[in-house]
Amino acid sequence: MLKAINTKILLAILAALVAIGGLLIHQNHVNEAAAAAAARSAAILQQQQKEADAIKKEDEDMRRRVEENKHKSRAWNRGGSSTNGYIP
Numbered sequence: 001m002l003k004a005i006n007t008k009i010l011l012a013i014l015a016a017l018v019a020i021g022g023l024l025i026h027q028n029h030v031n032e033a034a035a036a037a038a039a040r041s042a043a044i045l046q047q048q049q050k051e052a053d054a055i056k057k058e059d060e061d062m063r064r065r066v067e068e069n070k071h072k073s074r075a076w077n078r079g080g081s082s083t084n085g086y087i088p
Helices: 002-078
Strands: none
């Protein structure tokens, strides 16, 4: 009788350890999936930042060219060209 009780206790302990091991394995898979998702998100955010920086640089270049064209246009208009010359 005592042997049967000891066997049942050992089986219960073994079942508990198997359950705990299964939970740990599951949690490990969940953590790996979360880490992979975080890595993908970081890569996407980095790509979006690069694109935003490229757009910002293009905008700055365009503004600079517009300002240069304004200055050239003003200088040309003040230069006394044939189209804006003095008419007596």
